[in-house]
Amino acid sequence: MFKLSFLSLLLVSSFASAEEARRANAHVHGLNNLSMVISQNQVAITYEMPIVQLFDEHDEHDEHDEHDEPTLSDESLAEFQNYSQLFALPESANCDLVSFESGLHNVSTEGDHKDVELAYEFSCNEPSQLKSITINAFNRFSELETLNFEAVINNKAITKSLKSDVNKVIF
Secondary structure, eight states, X not given: OHHHHHHHHHHHHHTHHHHHHHHHTOOOTTEEEEEEEXXXXXXXXXXXXXXXXXXXXXXXXXXXXXXXOOOOOHHHXXXXXXXXXXXXXXXXXXXXXXXXXXXXXXXXXXXXXXXEEEEEEEEESOGGGOOEEEEOHHXXXXXXXXXXXXXXXXXXXXXXXXXXXBOEEEO
């Protein structure tokens, strides 16, 4: 468990400055963020998206309205424990989900704009097979246009911007 906690801490610290810059421009509809750290057989992934992306009525949403955005219950967010809705690791890596957490955070001082943050930790039996990640979120969310991918994989940094036509990162 210590390794997983350390890995989570590493994930947070690795992307702290990038996160600050992203939050300055946060809550962009059609934009999601995935951060990943792989160290030995441990994988930590954080997935962020605007809360409004989860509601059908978001087509009517005006970024500058003074109304409250919809809210989600913990049960609603629990459905994302099924991470395959958002991403897939190679089956050959034989990864088991060991931890899942979800929550909301404010991303703007103006209004109640919130993002959903999902955190996953995996233990993989065949870490040498961790050679890619496929983003399935483009299939789940029709409004998703871009996914910003940031990773630290065995001390190597990777940054990519993905669109629905190229939804796989090979590392």
